[in-house]
Amino acid sequence: MKDNEHLEKLMDEILQDAPLEQPPHDFTHSVIKRIEEERVAALSYRPIMPKWAIVTIVIVLVILASWGIFGGDLASISEPRYAKLVSLMDSWFSESLPVVKFSNKTVYTVLVIAVMILIQTTALKRLFDRRFTSA
Amino acid sequence: MEQAADQLDIAAIVNGDSKEFAKLVDMYKVMVFTIAQRMMKNREEAEEVSQDSFIKVYRSLKKFKGDSRLSTWIYRITYNTCLDRIKKYQKEQGNIPIEEVNGQAVAEMGNALKEMELKERSLMVKNCIEKLSSSDAAILTLFYLEERDLKELAKILGLTVNTAKVRLFRARTRLAVILRKEMEPETISSYEG
Structure with a gap:
């Protein structure tokens, strides 16, 4: 028992004197750099919707489109309905669109709004980019 | 150390303040690196592992409830990160068998060590720690970093206080065995002379 106490005392003495290891001088900088990189990557690549939701939506859209095109009968490829749809759209563009007339006032208003949105989008993008990179 | 830790603004770090986190890294990097170096036995x-540990600390700081010391929590993350790496690459060094170190041998070693120059003694202790298994090196390092608090040591290792005590005793004995082997009888007698 006494031997153990002596051993404990000796180990206490030598281990308290044991030198601590020094990390490289740029250690803190490297850690912060990795954190910044991770944060930027997370901001750039994080999808708004999870993958499964995107896949589900795509599947549903494909089913709906197929149903719309083939009239609910996927087997009737020999007589496709999409040809009719395309010809209908064609006639709508050629017949109905020229009839629509916009006043000069409406055209200028839409133009000004479009320019404003463009400027604001660019300014906001720069603002957010600066905020995320300097944080 | 804990007084200095009190000055850290944890909320700011959680909100993404890198400068405040850099303060935390500066405060704990030597201890974290010491644990990692002694467990991994390789500087690179x-x-x-130390960098990975700090990144884990950064990611999970919002989960830190303050029911243990911040240092204990950080060392626990470091210890577990080292263990994961060791398991992944199966690098665990085997333990040397425990031999009895009697009182006379302890006294002889103690006298010889006292006579040694501080630099020489530090180097010898460092070499002996390197020869310990990762788990023994971790137990001894953590015990002294945590100011010889067995409860904190047990928390870091995820053990009961009694089990931690037994492991600490075994680790100390193994270190003594290595130290005795490292110090040839001639070396001991030359310092005793």
């Missing part, structure tokens, strides 16, 4: 790997 120790650097990588």
Whole structure:
């Protein structure tokens, strides 16, 4: 028992004197750099919707489109309905669109709004980019 | 150390303040690197594991409830990160068998060590720690970093206080065995002379 106490005392003495290891001088900088990189990557690549939701939506859209095109009968490829749809759209563009007339006032208003949105989008993008990179 | 830790603004770090986190890294990097170096036995790997540990600390700081010391929590993350790396690459060094170190041998070693120059003694202790298994090196390092608090040591290792005590005793004995082997009888007698 006494031997153990002596051993404990000796180990206490030598281990308290044991030198601590020094990390490289740029250690803190490297850690912060990795954190910044991770944060930027997370901001750039994080999808708004999870993958499964995107896949589900795509599947549903494909089913709906197929149903719309083939009239609910996927087997009737020999007589496709999409040809009719395309010809209908064609006639709508050629017949109905020229009839629509916009006043000069409406055209200028839409133009000004479009320019404003463009400027604001660019300014906001720069603002957010600066905020995320300097944080 | 804990007084200095009190000055850290944890909320700011959680909100993404890198400068405040850099303060935390500066405060704990030597201890974290020491644990990693002694467990991994390799400087490059120790650097990588230490960086990984700090990144884990950054990611999970919002979960830190303050029911243990911040240092204990950080050392626990470091210890577990090292263990994961060791398991992944199966690098665990085997333990040397425990031999009895009697009182006379302890006294002889103690006298010889006292006579040694501080630099020489530090180097010898460092070499002996390197020869310990990762788990023994971790137990001894953590015990002294945590100011010889067995409860904190047990928390870091995820053990009961009694089990931690037994492991600490075994680790100390193994270190003594290595130290005795490292110090040839001639060396001991030359310092005793």
